[in-house]
Amino acid sequence: MQAQKFALKRQQSISASYYRGGTSRGIMVRREDLPSDQSQWDSIFLGCIGSPDPYGRQLDGMGGGISSLSKVCVVGPSSHAEADVDYTFVSLGIKNSQVDYSSNCGNMLAAVGPFAIDTGITSVEGEKRNEEQVTVRIYNTNTDKIIHSSFPVIDGEAAASGDFTIDGVSGSASPIQLQFIRPAGSRTGKLLPTGSTTDTFGGITVTCIDVANPCVFVSASQLGVPSDLTPQQIDDHPTLKSTLESIRRMAAVKMGLAQTEDQTPGSVPKIAIVALPVDPSCSNVEVRAMSVGQPHKAIPVTVALAIAAAAKLKGTTVFECVVKGNSANSPTVIHHASGVLGVDGKFSDSGELESATVLRTARRLMEGKVFWK
CATH class of the missing domain: 3.10.310.10 (Diaminopimelate Epimerase; Chain A, domain 1)
Structure with missing residues (x-):
């Protein structure tokens, strides 16, 4: 030929x-x-x-x-x-x-x-x-x-x-x-883009928050899945990824990031599963994050920053999944798919998120x- x-x-x-x-x-x-x-x-x-x-x-x-x-x-x-x-x-x-x-x-x-x-x-x-x-x-x-x-x-x-x-x-x-x-309001101008600590999409309660990047957090219990899923198990699950993507697109519209679900950007909002830590002695919260439709092997830093902020906001899905530290100013230690990551969020007396810090x-x-x- x-x-x-x-x-x-x-x-x-x-x-x-x-x-x-x-x-x-x-x-x-x-x-x-x-x-x-x-x-x-x-x-x-x-x-x-x-x-x-x-x-x-x-x-x-x-x-x-x-x-x-x-x-x-x-x-x-x-x-x-x-x-x-x-x-x-x-x-x-x-x-x-x-x-x-x-x-x-x-x-x-x-x-x-x-x-x-x-x-x-x-x-x-x-x-x-x-x-x-x-x-x-x-x-x-x-x-x-x-x-x-x-x-x-x-x-x-x-x-x-x-x-x-x-x-x-x-x-x-x-x-x-x-x-x-x-870092609050990176794309939406607000820490809580919908004006609420929780919203419901498809019968599932989530928190929408904008810190460093807009993020959506849903508890493992709401999804009916274990808290310690591996990236491969997320990939292999018959419905989990499609459910998360559907929630993410509905949240994008509510957060003002897209006019329709079909117009939702691939990279924002981020979405992650949160749960009480499997081992509270080594972390405060369990997180499994998605990245452009794929299970993240660790955790996006911007998701970690949003977790640190949401962990200190009463009423959020993250707050309910966090084992609290010794003080309100304690860093939040996140257990992700590859290990742990500590993140520190500082709020002012008036409730403004002044800064968030992480080591890489x-x-x-x-x-x-x-x-x-």
């Missing part, structure tokens, strides 16, 4: 780095290296990541066949008065051509500060430097929020080695503190050029 002939052309390329951020990996690109016309970005990102791939493996690109490995981050200098760099997060579909700018990614956010330092987008010199610790102020364009990323530097580069570990990632690394400043790690894996056809 004679092969069909096509016009020959060179591959296209762009300068990029490849980082692990938290329990995710993604392509990091400087904004200055992209076309000024943002409408041209989608085809570049899809080509670099290897989507759409009907086989679901993204073998012809840098993706890894699951949502936590199908990501691009765009970083550049900021004109925002309270930030050093701007960060735009892009979630790419795997089997489809979806390019989603609707949410922030807290795991890849851990890589933004180190990438900005490593590539010279911002400097470690000046008032931001405190001995070996540097703070990069990040403006997330997706959610119009400020995050402070603090981490050690060595010889002008973000430190990678250290003894801090996060569940879901092998080995240890240098800690990165992410402090989300006034990140590492530069590769830098050079990424190609697409």
